[in-house]
Amino acid sequence: MKHTQVALLLLVQGAIAQATTMAATEVTSPVSTLQYLTTQLNEKTTSQSTSPKLFANVTGSLDDHGSCQCSVYLPDTTFPVQKAEELQVIATTLLQKFEAELSQVKEYSKRIELYQQQILNITLRVEHMEQSSISYTELDFQLLKVEINDLERLVTQLKSSVVGSNVIIDQIYLEITNLTILVNQLESMDKNNILAIRRQIVSLQNQLRECEESKNKTTAPPYFPPGSCIHRGLLNVSQPYVVKLNWRGFSYKYGSWGRDYSPSNPEKEIYWVAPLETSGRYFEYFRTYGSFDDLLLFKTQYERRLRYGEGSGAALYNNFFYYHVYTSSDIAKYDINTNNVVVRKALPSAAVNNRFSYAGVSYQDIDFAVDESGLWVIYSTENSMGNIVISKLNETTLDVLNTWQTRQYKPSVSNAFMLCGILYATRTLSTRKEEIFYMYDTSTGEEGRVSVIMDKKLDTIQSLAYNPTDQRLYVYNDGYLLRYDVTFQP
Numbered sequence: 001m002k003h004t005q006v007a008l009l010l011l012v013q014g015a016i017a018q019a020t021t022m023a024a025t026e027v028t029s030p031v032s033t034l035q036y037l038t039t040q041l042n043e044k045t046t047s048q049s050t051s052p053k054l055f056a057n058v059t060g061s062l063d064d065h066g067s068c069q070c071s072v073y074l075p076d077t078t079f080p081v082q083k084a085e086e087l088q089v090i091a092t093t094l095l096q097k098f099e100a101e102l103s104q105v106k107e108y109s110k111r112i113e114l115y116q117q118q119i120l121n122i123t124l125r126v127e128h129m130e131q132s133s134i135s136y137t138e139l140d141f142q143l144l145k146v147e148i149n150d151l152e153r154l155v156t157q158l159k160s161s162v163v164g165s166n167v168i169i170d171q172i173y174l175e176i177t178n179l180t181i182l183v184n185q186l187e188s189m190d191k192n193n194i195l196a197i198r199r200q201i202v203s204l205q206n207q208l209r210e211c212e213e214s215k216n217k218t219t220a221p222p223y224f225p226p227g228s229c230i231h232r233g234l235l236n237v238s239q240p241y242v243v244k245l246n247w248r249g250f251s252y253k254y255g256s257w258g259r260d261y262s263p264s265n266p267e268k269e270i271y272w273v274a275p276l277e278t279s280g281r282y283f284e285y286f287r288t289y290g291s292f293d294d295l296l297l298f299k300t301q302y303e304r305r306l307r308y309g310e311g312s313g314a315a316l317y318n319n320f321f322y323y324h325v326y327t328s329s330d331i332a333k334y335d336i337n338t339n340n341v342v343v344r345k346a347l348p349s350a351a352v353n354n355r356f357s358y359a360g361v362s363y364q365d366i367d368f369a370v371d372e373s374g375l376w377v378i379y380s381t382e383n384s385m386g387n388i389v390i391s392k393l394n395e396t397t398l399d400v401l402n403t404w405q406t407r408q409y410k411p412s413v414s415n416a417f418m419l420c421g422i423l424y425a426t427r428t429l430s431t432r433k434e435e436i437f438y439m440y441d442t443s444t445g446e447e448g449r450v451s452v453i454m455d456k457k458l459d460t461i462q463s464l465a466y467n468p469t470d471q472r473l474y475v476y477n478d479g480y481l482l483r484y485d486v487t488f489q490p
């Protein structure tokens with residue numbers, strides 16, 4: 001019984017080994033091998049069950065130790081069906097494995113055909129490029145190179161996945177290598193260096209695009225239409241644009257200038273320049289210009305005469321000139337078309353006589369300001385102990401409509417202006433830098449800190465005004481007329 005089992009196992013193992021080696025080595029014909037194996041097994045079972053030999057006599061012998069020994073040949077009918085079945089299962093599995101292998105090989109050959117077609121295509125294109133030496137471009141080469149690289153990669157994969165050597169794949173690999181060399185040769189034969197130039201152009205184009213992108217990022221402040229207050233306040237100011245020296249000359253260091261704001265006709269241009277007498281306290285004459293060009297060319301539209309205005313806090317609003325009347329606490333409204341003072345009225349409680357002027361600027365006790373909502377006046381009172389007081393004026397009557405008390409000491413700021421109902425104040429950082437550092441919102445009564453640096457050309461900002469039409473700041477900088485663009489927080 002033991003012997004039979006051993007023999008049977010050996011037979012099965014042999015069959016497996018044979019099948020495996022056959023499958024591994026002769027991929028082209030393992031079907032026949034397996035079929036042969038299976039029929040053999042079947043034949044064996046059937047032929048031996050047809051001629052049953054049930055009993056057989058055996059001879060035994062006694063060995064030296066007195067044990068009885070005999071050899072027994074079991075008849076073939078006892079061949080275990082179970083084992084045969086196992087063998088058949090193994091054979092079927094092998095067959096399936098082989099079929100899978102075969103379909104993979106079929107897949108490979110399909111792909112190989114495709115690669116061959118592609119290589120043919122590329123070869124044709126390379127030939128065409130060789131013939132018409134002008135028609136090819138850098139792009140052609142790069143496309144070709146990419147395609148060839150793809151092919152090379154695929155073929156390498158194929159080579160490693162197919163067991164043993166394969167003539168077709170080797171051939172493809174060789175062709176690809178040949179193609180690579182050919183394309184490189186073609187490219188290096190480019191006599192006019194056109195490709196090198198093209199590369200430079202591409203690099204330049206990239207740089208340009210990057211430049212443009214970074215430019216778009218930094219220099220595209222959000223746009224807000226003139227006169228609108230839908231933004232969240234001042235964001236930054238530009239570098240100063242030096243318009244020119246004031247019309248009276250270099251020695252007229254003190255004064256003010258700006259642009260008229262007429263809400264009903266915002267595009268209308270009137271610029272005005274009012275230098276103080278060299279004493280720095282009062283002015284008698286100021287000029288208006290009908291356009292910016294006129295201002296640049298000193299083409300005076302009108303020269304006006306007042307008796308007299310004090311300090312550099314005047315403003316032109318809706319064709320009326322508003323100013324602090326010399327040696328008084330009065331404010332006046334002057335019609336620039338009729339050259340008449342139409343209203344003159346005391347500003348209640350205003351501290352005057354250089355009591356609380358701005359830092360570094362004399363006699364600017366009363367500073368007019370114009371913003372999107374109208375006419376304001378920035379000053380101090382004894383009650384406010386020198387802190388800035390803001391009043392909204394009725395421009396027709398010069399009556400105070402409303403007043404706000406800030407907690408910012410006026411003589412410690414260098415100047416101030418109004419923008420969308422918010423007061424902004426500056427302080428001096430150096431002879432070339434000013435900082436907008438303080439704000440007071442009249443709509444909420446809240447004050448706060450900001451930090452916007454304003455470059456300047458000379459030491460002192462004698463006047464500072466905002467114009468809602470062009471959204472610019474106008475600065476009289478020791479005789480020079482400066483202008484800044486304002487950007488807003490979206």
Ligand SMILES: *[C@@H]1O[C@H](CO)[C@@H](O)[C@H](O)[C@H]1NC(C)=O
Nearest residue numbers: 114115117118119120121122
């Ligand atoms: C070969 O090129 C032709 C035309 O250029 C194209 O229609 C065809 O699809 C290409 N064949 C392969 C395999 O890329």
Ligand SMILES: *[C@@H]1O[C@H](CO)[C@@H](O)[C@H](O)[C@H]1NC(C)=O
Nearest residue numbers: 171172174175176177178179
């Ligand atoms: C590769 O190029 C060599 C020499 O240029 C040539 O002899 C060979 O036939 C080419 N092989 C194939 C597959 O195109």
Ligand SMILES: *[C@@H]1O[C@H](CO)[C@@H](O)[C@H](O)[C@H]1NC(C)=O
Nearest residue numbers: 209212213214215216217220
């Ligand atoms: C830059 O902005 C301009 C117009 O504002 C636009 O036409 C252009 O496409 C932008 N460029 C990039 C790279 O975003």
Ligand SMILES: *[C@@H]1O[C@H](CO)[C@@H](O)[C@H](O)[C@H]1NC(C)=O
Nearest residue numbers: 235236237238239240452453
């Ligand atoms: C403000 O504007 C100035 C001048 O154009 C610029 O140098 C600065 O970087 C800007 N600051 C901010 C925070 O955008």
Ligand SMILES: *[C@@H]1O[C@H](CO)[C@@H](O)[C@H](O)[C@H]1NC(C)=O
Nearest residue numbers: 393394395396397398399401
């Ligand atoms: C300004 O005063 C004039 C004249 O008294 C009046 O008609 C007008 O309504 C006032 N404006 C405001 C905003 O109070």
Ligand SMILES: CC(=O)N[C@H]1CO[C@H](CO)[C@@H](O)[C@@H]1O
Nearest residue numbers: 053054055056057058059060
């Ligand atoms: C079945 C068979 O052949 N049995 C024989 C075995 O051998 C003995 C003695 O030689 C015979 O008597 C049996 O008939």
